[in-house]
Amino acid sequence: MTQTIAPRVRTLVLLLLAATGLLLAGAGPVSAHAALTGSDPQQGAVVDKAPTQVSLTFSEGVALSNDSLRVLDPKGKRIDRGDPAGVSGTTYAVKLHSGLPDGTYTVTYQVVSEDSHPVAGAYTFSIGAPSQTTVSVSGQEAGGGVVGWLYGFGRYVSYAGFIVLVGGAAFVLACWQRGSGVRALQRLVVTGWLALTAATLGLLLLRGSYTSTGKVGDIFDLDLLGQVLQTKTGAALVSRMLLLAAAALFIAVLFGAFDKRDDEEKRDLTFGLAIGGTVVAAGLAASWAMSEHASTGLQAGIAMPVDILHLLAVASWLGGLVALLLALYRAPADTPLPGSAVRRFSRVAFGSVLALVATGIYQSWRQLGSWSAFTGTRYGQLLLVKIGLVVLLVGIAWISRRWTARLAETVVAKPRKATEDSDGEKEHATAQAGASASTSAAASGKKGASTEASGKKDGGSERAVQLARQQAAIDTARQKQERGADPNRFGLRRSVLAEAGVAVVLLAVTTMLTSTEPGRTEEDARAATSSSSAEASSAGALTLDMSFDTGGEDGKGVVRIDLDPARVGGNEMHVYVQRPNGRAFDIPEVKVAFTLESEDIGPLPVVPDHIATGHWSASGVQIPVAGEWKITATVRTSDIDQTTVSKNAQIG
Template sequence: MQTIAPRSRTARRARTGMPRLLRLLLVIVAATGAFLAGAAPASAHAALTGSDPKQGAVVPKAPDQVKLTFSEKVAMSDGSVRVLDPSGKRADTKKTTDLGSNTYGVKLRPGLPDGTFTVAYQVVSADSHPVAGAFTFSIGAPSDTKVALPDQEAGGGLVGVLYDIARYFSYAGFILVVGGAAFVLGCWPRGAGVRPVQRLVTYGWVTLTGATLALLLLRAPYTGSGKLADAFDMGKLGDVLNTKTGAALVSRLLLLAAAALFIAVLFGAYEKRTDPKEKKDLTFGLAIGGSVVAIGIAATWAMAEHASTGLQAGLAMPVDVLHLLAVAAWLGGLATLLVALYRTPSVEEAAVRRFSRLAFTSVVVLAATGLYQSWRQVGSWSALTGTSYGQLLLVKVGLVVVLVGVASISRRWTGRIAAEAGGLAPEAAAAVVVEQRAAVVVEQRTQKPVTVPSGGADARRSAQLARQRAAMASAREKRVRDADPHRSGLRRSVLTEAGIAVVLLAVTTILTTTEPGRTEEEAAKATSAAAQQRSGPLTLKVPFDTGGQDGRGTVQLDLDPGRTGSNDLHIYVKRPNGSAFDIPEVKVSFTLESKDVGPLPVAPDHIATGHWSASGVQIPMAGDWKIAVTVRTSDIDQVTVKKNAQIG
């Protein structure tokens, strides 16, 4: 059988060729790590689409409860929603209720004071990602508040980075275990006895197991406080085990125990079998058992992440499992082939051809499942180009296209190997290679040994001559190996594939922590619909009290037509009894804090008793505007009252 002989097992070659490969791979992994570390914290996969009271609303009296509506179902426990009064004290009963239709409520304590209240929430979306945010509403009138919320987003900070790294290595470990085992069983049975291949698959198992344990420990701080110390809180770990994600991670650990037994048999009893019938039967058994374990491990991702929620979840989960297995068979087999080309004395050309067919089948499966997943998660052309998920998906598709292009080059190098040695048949070409290698060995053995007397200096000289002779022998064998451009080309193209695959895996990991484009657009539409419930001119009534004699009243603002562009503003000031109140001065300003716009001052003209107006008031963009009204009732008594309103 024809062999591809990339390297001998000499210590010299292990010290020269492989470090270059390792350095290249380390650079790629380091760049990937920087890419992951520089990524933004995991985006929420559920969005707050409405609340009661609404954000920025001023209600005349305290409601019985605060309601929050999300774009999809979320996991919420007691304490997930906090309502804080202006002094920063808890104003809720700490008990949350599922009200149905993705709406959740938390009851408020009786006897709450007037002022601005802050609602802070931190929940977990149906696909396992943390969601956090806050908004305010006021009872009676807006006021100052002492509430200071943490700047860190849910899933961010050091814990978020560590969680994403563990997620990346869990994918990498799965690919090496499943893909390496598939390569050995389906393409290169002799590889079961090759030590570097054994180490690759074993290291993949260790990586996946360690990453899964890290994900399990980091889960509590990742979805909760964000403090690394909480990873070792056994009480919070127990809470994690009762969640869908916790159950998936524990199931993965149990399946990895079965995978350890599979690896032991593959590299033990299977490798030692010499009877063809026994080996065939064992191959069949390992293929069935390994497939069941691989499908089970892949399902632990499908049951807890994107595929488990949203549109057609019953179909999406098995498609996701098939997608993961195809990725592992392709990229894991590629990594195993790379190790075989660089770290083993020979690999059969037939094995490379079998893997080429396996990789082609995997790409076809990836294309079909990926197309369905893209439609399901994106849903529209606008989401494909206008959302972070869609843009990342385009990057991933581009990398896959490049990877397939490089793989086609590898296939061509594989085809050329059969024509090596002057167009000889594969068997004859193999004979030429063996003859060349045998000639080197004969030359080494026929050289007369150098005899030197024993002694300290002579012993050192003898050792030096031995090292020189070993180096010369390695150089001769290297020239024989490198004389074949087809094998060198195959090694380079496979190494390039592996480098692209590392980056592709990083992009895929980030993609799993990014809000799907379909969800983002649906949440935006729901939020927009809620904001546009008001129609016609905007009317606001705000009570004021300057603190002086005859300093109380109500100011009413009418903004017509109440949208972006030019508006007419009318201001009416009335006493508590409803009569017109003529005061020395009234001023208005508009601020859009989310866009750092404003304050935009407006100086209205006095029209009649208690009536001021201004024409051409420009509202440059739609949003939740803060409207500040300054009322002066005497030379020294004045107050500024504020209220939020959706304009545009």
């Protein structure tokens, strides 16, 4: 039965890894965790006088480099001078050269938020009047490309390594101390250490390129590495490497000196290993808590210890689950996993689940802030998926607890049966002793014959050793087969395997969750943007209907212009052309112009794009100042038939 289970296990593991890969591949680049909430000049604004600096305001503090803020003229040439610097709070500015000509300027920014994630973006403003610009920033993306994918994979491997390292060691120390001599568990914990160490080193090298250029060639740039070491994230990664050196010493003692001690000495050493292992594990968890979500925002002083406890609970449960699964399938016949170890892990897992629920509720409240954020933000949607997976995992764990109870009852019943069998064996041994006595008497009469057979003694000893080895192998195979045929142990294996499968997917979702902008931050940024838009667009949308007659065939109709939100800055414009009966129809050309005669501005021409029958559209229509604007529509119905109509309207 064990042989038929193994292929199923390998197939299920491969399917789970494939599902995890799909989750990671669909994660995309890291979402911005510090949102741009304001700027001066504002996005899309047209100012009369050239500003001396450009300032940006974010939803949280950010880290700047020399090229974090750049301002480009219409031809793409940089016109900022000096390094960007903080002005006040979360507002940062960069100085501009004097004597800037009229035209449209582009502001680009690439910063790192306090929770270690890169943020990039761009917008435009104009001096005097809008103009054509040759600047292209469409390819700018924070945390994307090959480097972004590698960084995301490294994060997943580091979480997985931490869970296997801490959870596997805790399982051996707290649930099954005899497991310290099981080679499969030794390899599991060492693999977790190697994975976490390699991933941490990789993240340290990738960090500079990940937060700046995004180029693969910059991974080994020593200048970028030096800049990373001066950041909060760089310090956390270096601290993690130092703690991993202490973890290596812990592993060496756990699977070396600890395994060779007797029970009395193990009790004393267990206490020291438990204290030291807890300190190292908490330190490793703190390397995440001090540099990511928990270190910023609301109640950071409470959130970081809570996050450490959350990570330790996850490792104790999921990492211990992997160790339990390995012990159920790979434990040697002479060191079977006892039911008492399964019961102890069941209690550890239950306590871990309680800690996860308590810390998870606090983290959810802190990161979301409202019920609407569950469905209105990507963070909330991922959190709902995580909650569903945790509920599923707890349900499977409940089934595992039932199998554990049945296995414990079986283990208790077997010793009783073994005692009865031992009494029968004693009687049988007594009878054999009498028979052997009579046989010895007969053998004494053949003393001479035995002397002749003395030459064959050595060959008989070798044969006896071979037979003993064969018998031991047969006994081991029989014991393994009996354990595999045990329905309770088989049921526990299947339920634990299902738990481990769900845990793999849960880990992938959790990794994506830590790379997603918190719902509270997203909603705050959205509210700030809406408030800014509301202030600038108090007039609301504008609709104008103007009748026209070009004098030719089918030359009569109505042109409707919708301007939304009819404010200073960028606007969305839609133009509709209809026949007098209200039916839409196409014409060869329609153009719109805006003129503010009181300020001698304009005409500002706009040529909309044809969208559908009788429908044209233009985005980013710039209105530089508020006032009574003359809106002119030029309509051409044929090669020679054309007319211009106009109306005045208050904009802004």
